[in-house]
Amino acid sequence: MVILTLKLQNVLVKISNRNFIFTICFIEASGDYPGASFFSTEYIVLKIFQHSMPVKSPVKYAIMLVLVFLSATNIVESVYAQHDETGVIQAGPGQIVQLGDKLARAKLKNVQTVLVKMEAAGGDAVLALYQAMLSGDLFYVKDASSVSGNAALRRLVIASKTENRTYLLQDAITLDSLGERTKKQIKKVRSNNKLRGYLRSAIARLTLNSEQPEIRKSAVENMLDSLDSKSIPYLEKAREQESESDIIELIDVAIALNVLRTSEDVDLRLQAIETVQQSLRPVVRNSLTQLLEQDEQSAFIEPNAPIRAKAREALDDFQNKLDFYGLLETIFFGLSLGSVLLLVATGLAITFGVMGVINMAHGELIMLGAYTTYVVQLWMPNNIEYSVLVAIPVAFIVSGMVGIAIERGVIRHLQGRPLETLLATFGISLILQQAVRSMFSPLNRQVATPDWMGGSLEFNAVFSITYNRLYILIFALLVFFALQLIMKKTSLGLYVRAVSQNRDMAKAIGIRTEWVDAMTFGLGSGIAGIAGVALSQLTNVGPNLGQAYIIDSFMVVVFGGVGNLWGTLVGGMSLGLVNKFLEPATGAVLANILVLVFIILFIQKRPRGLFPQKGRAAES
Amino acid sequence: MKDASLFAQQFTALHTVRTKAPLFLGILFTATIYAAVCNLYVAEDSVLYVSTYTITLLGKYLCYALLALSVDIVWGYCGILSLGHGAFFALGGYAMGMYLMRQIGDRGVYGNPDLPDFMVFLNWQELPWYWSGFDQFWFAALMVVLVPAVLAFVFGWLAFRSRVAGVYLAIMTQALTYALMLAFFRNEMGFGGNNGLTDFKDLLGYNLLSDNTRVSLFVISAIVLALAYVCSQLIMGSKFGRVIVGIRDAEDRLRFLGYRTDYYKVALFVYSALLAGIAGALYVPQVGIINPGEYSPLNSIEIVIWVAIGGRGTLYGAVIGALLVNYAKTKFTAILPEVWLFALGALFVAVTIFLPNGIVGLFKRTSLNDGHDLGEQP
Numbered sequence: 002m003v004i005l006t007l008k009l010q011n012v013l014v015k016i017s018n019r020n021f022i023f024t025i026c027f028i029e030a031s032g033d034y035p036g037a038s039f040f041s042t043e044y045i046v047l048k049i050f051q052h053s054m055p056v057k058s059p060v061k062y063a064i065m066l067v068l069v070f071l072s073a074t075n076i077v078e079s080v081y082a083q084h085d086e087t088g089v090i091q092a093g094p095g096q097i098v099q100l101g102d103k104l105a106r107a108k109l110k111n112v113q114t115v116l117v118k119m120e121a122a123g124g125d126a127v128l129a130l131y132q133a134m135l136s137g138d139l140f141y142v143k144d145a146s147s148v149s150g151n152a153a154l155r156r157l158v159i160a161s162k163t164e165n166r167t168y169l170l171q172d173a174i175t176l177d178s179l180g181e182r183t184k185k186q187i188k189k190v191r192s193n194n195k196l197r198g199y200l201r202s203a204i205a206r207l208t209l210n211s212e213q214p215e216i217r218k219s220a221v222e223n224m225l226d227s228l229d230s231k232s233i234p235y236l237e238k239a240r241e242q243e244s245e246s247d248i249i250e251l252i253d254v255a256i257a258l259n260v261l262r263t264s265e266d267v268d269l270r271l272q273a274i275e276t277v278q279q280s281l282r283p284v285v286r287n288s289l290t291q292l293l294e295q296d297e298q299s300a301f302i303e304p305n306a307p308i309r310a311k312a313r314e315a316l317d318d319f320q321n322k323l324d325f326y327g328l329l330e331t332i333f334f335g336l337s338l339g340s341v342l343l344l345v346a347t348g349l350a351i352t353f354g355v356m357g358v359i360n361m362a363h364g365e366l367i368m369l370g371a372y373t374t375y376v377v378q379l380w381m382p383n384n385i386e387y388s389v390l391v392a393i394p395v396a397f398i399v400s401g402m403v404g405i406a407i408e409r410g411v412i413r414h415l416q417g418r419p420l421e422t423l424l425a426t427f428g429i430s431l432i433l434q435q436a437v438r439s440m441f442s443p444l445n446r447q448v449a450t451p452d453w454m455g456g457s458l459e460f461n462a463v464f465s466i467t468y469n470r471l472y473i474l475i476f477a478l479l480v481f482f483a484l485q486l487i488m489k490k491t492s493l494g495l496y497v498r499a500v501s502q503n504r505d506m507a508k509a510i511g512i513r514t515e516w517v518d519a520m521t522f523g524l525g526s527g528i529a530g531i532a533g534v535a536l537s538q539l540t541n542v543g544p545n546l547g548q549a550y551i552i553d554s555f556m557v558v559v560f561g562g563v564g565n566l567w568g569t570l571v572g573g574m575s576l577g578l579v580n581k582f583l584e585p586a587t588g589a590v591l592a593n594i595l596v597l598v599f600i601i602l603f604i605q606k607r608p609r610g611l612f613p614q615k616g617r618a619a620e621s
Numbered sequence: 622m623k624d625a626s627l628f629a630q631q632f633t634a635l636h637t638v639r640t641k642a643p644l645f646l647g648i649l650f651t652a653t654i655y656a657a658v659c660n661l662y663v664a665e666d667s668v669l670y671v672s673t674y675t676i677t678l679l680g681k682y683l684c685y686a687l688l689a690l691s692v693d694i695v696w697g698y699c700g701i702l703s704l705g706h707g708a709f710f711a712l713g714g715y716a717m718g719m720y721l722m723r724q725i726g727d728r729g730v731y732g733n734p735d736l737p738d739f740m741v742f743l744n745w746q747e748l749p750w751y752w753s754g755f756d757q758f759w760f761a762a763l764m765v766v767l768v769p770a771v772l773a774f775v776f777g778w779l780a781f782r783s784r785v786a787g788v789y790l791a792i793m794t795q796a797l798t799y800a801l802m803l804a805f806f807r808n809e810m811g812f813g814g815n816n817g818l819t820d821f822k823d824l825l826g827y828n829l830l831s832d833n834t835r836v837s838l839f840v841i842s843a844i845v846l847a848l849a850y851v852c853s854q855l856i857m858g859s860k861f862g863r864v865i866v867g868i869r870d871a872e873d874r875l876r877f878l879g880y881r882t883d884y885y886k887v888a889l890f891v892y893s894a895l896l897a898g899i900a901g902a903l904y905v906p907q908v909g910i911i912n913p914g915e916y917s918p919l920n921s922i923e924i925v926i927w928v929a930i931g932g933r934g935t936l937y938g939a940v941i942g943a944l945l946v947n948y949a950k951t952k953f954t955a956i957l958p959e960v961w962l963f964a965l966g967a968l969f970v971a972v973t974i975f976l977p978n979g980i981v982g983l984f985k986r987t988s989l990n991d992g993h994d995l996g997e998q999p
Contacts, residue, residue, distance in 0.1 A: 359788055359791075359792075361922075411970055411974065414974050415973065415974065419787065419788050420702045420787065420788065420791065421973045421977070422973075423702070423788070423791060424922075424925060424926070424929055424969060424973050425969065425970045425973040425974065427922055427926075427969065428926075428965070428966040428967065428968070428969025428970040428973070429966060429970060430966070431962045431963075431965055431966035431969070432962070432963055432966035432967060432970075434962060435959070435961075435962035435963050435966070436963075438959075438962075439959055548919070552795060552796060552799050552918065555792045555795075555796075556792075556796060559789060559792055590803050590804075590806070590807055591804075591807070593800075593803055594800045594803050594804050597796050597797075597799065597800040597803075598800055600796065601776075601779075601793050601796055601797060601800075602779070604785055604789060604793055605779040605780060605782075605783045605785060606783065608783055608784065608785050608789060
């Protein structure tokens, strides 16, 4: 029959004279569905229809008829499983389906044989099936035709109970969803203790030998956290084949932990403590603590004194490391909060610090940046990965433009009346908020996080830092230094500094101060927009986003020293750190309050901030 | 009592109470008596009838007017822009709210005679120390003026002595009220957290829901506003007031002349905070709730808006601004809620650019602050 199929395919090629049709059919049929061959046949027919054979061709109908006949009588067996020798298709899925059928039919005493065969044929592909069988979730559908079209083949499914007493089915091999069934329509694949033991070790073997290092690693981690001596031989075997050094280390810890728990040899156990000590996993800590515990008669459970001493030492060491990494974590969180403060304050450091304009709409410019990210993601829903990168320049332009409009329209008319600027820009902030509320909605918008910003960088079991916070920290510093560069090395920066130091003199030597004002304000506003892009990855994007940050950003600028960009950097970072160091003792809100009170008192002592401006500009 | 003695002391300064005072007081009292009489003695179906809802609303506006007055005193006359006056208002309100809370007694949902409902809910066993005494009205009334005054004194003393002024001071006051807001939002503080204090039953034995009590509160608000107005006029007309205006216009010069300007500023700031606290205490029984939202910086900035729109440095301008803006707010938020923030924002931009002296400035060219830019040069 296989030969027949092959011939049929050859005929197809010849008749249509379009090789690519065949190729497409073949690849799609072989790659997609590892189930019954019926589908592949059907697929070929479908493809022939879809592709460009003349509609009226009698040959087409002939071929169709043949194919339908073949599939209906189930003559076409697994097209690909048997095709091994051609090298086109790898072994397997079809065979597993066959074995699955056997598993569903097998008597209990024969099940293990089938399982062994399945493991040999399927490798990783049967892992889910095994796990389901171990937990008793493996079923087959009684009326096979309802799921596969092939009534003769029993299909294995993983079933999970829903709320209304039906079962949600999943193909045990492909994990495709197969809809809901009632309890009567499915039947459990039986197992017994012996089989469960086999399954357990098989699962360990499969995960330990997985192709992907992450799966191997989590397999070892799982085994380590619930260690029993039966898995040790597998671990030892896996260690020989392992190439990743961190997994080898983990395996060593697991083996040593087992030695520590079971061995009688004192030297070996002492050595084991040393090995175990390398790991910071909670299970190690628990084991070490257990060694030091006393029973009711206050006799040590562990009789051997040197081991106890060593364990105590290891535990102290463990605690030191834990403290150390805890400190590192607090520092990182502090820097992360600091970077957010720095981002939101950098724009303000330009508009408020350098220009002296109290821009209460600064928060809303940040919010506009966040909403820009949202809109950009709506534009390119298929490229979320790049959307954030695209949003950065777009947000800069959007917020910058709005900023320039504010400067030209309002602030220009209020030159030298800072308190009135404060009130006018506050009015603008109300308008911007309401505009966003009317255009989008008063509710928060969902901004997606690209994959590359998700996840975390793990240093060890107790210390890891999330990528989004790390990237935002780096990004904040980049923005800051770019701004420094602009202020120090470009002609715009030179003009800005000249105008802020002495407006009249700058005008007298031919600087277009009005233009410089607009550009400066645009720059500060644009940076606020960029901050909004970063914030959209950390917090909810809503009309009130800006308000939450406006006071913080003013605090940072005032604390750091108005007119001093470095002050803003130091101010932002130190406020972030102080906040995070206070937090464990006081809680987040109280820490925030204490920092505010601290700044209020600090400003009384040093009204010009940490780094006051020097020279003539500072006099006014 | 305090007002009366001040009145006597400043009697010689009476001539400085300008012609506007009688006019202002006349209008205020006529309106108050009219509204009160029409509510209590006119039949409900009459055209002249003023509903209790309107009375409460008017009472609320009068409290806002008093609050605006207190901001005008520091901002309009002394150039101190406080973006944190809502904090003093709310502190006064909380002091009154705590008294009203204690008056509920065992009529709360949980029926605990000592503890307010939210404390029972939080499983507290006894009243925190700072709640003791608030079952006495005189103590609560004392706290209404004392707490805002002490806070203003400490803050002002620190700030004005180290010459924090202008923009910095504005931002510091904003931080102050923001910090207080965060603090009062915490349940552990013992002020009802997010929900604040509410469900009040009666004040000095009078049921808060009855028409008579509401009209009385409204009339008391009007009287207090009038007293505060006259008192402030007297202060501003006295030598002290002259120095204050001098500080606004040229603080350095006054300092060189030998005035301890920081003392003057602290005194004025305390007086202003005291008025704001009283406004809050009158406000709470009328609206029936006080929550940490009152501390939000937005609220404090709104007060400044009222004053700016009405016109700074005139006292009656602040009152007019507060009444107009709040009336517009009530109307707008009922009819076109979407438009209110647009309108308020636009009004604000327009007033600061085109009407630096507010609505009052439109009618009167020679107001007290004509020809001066308030605030400091950067």
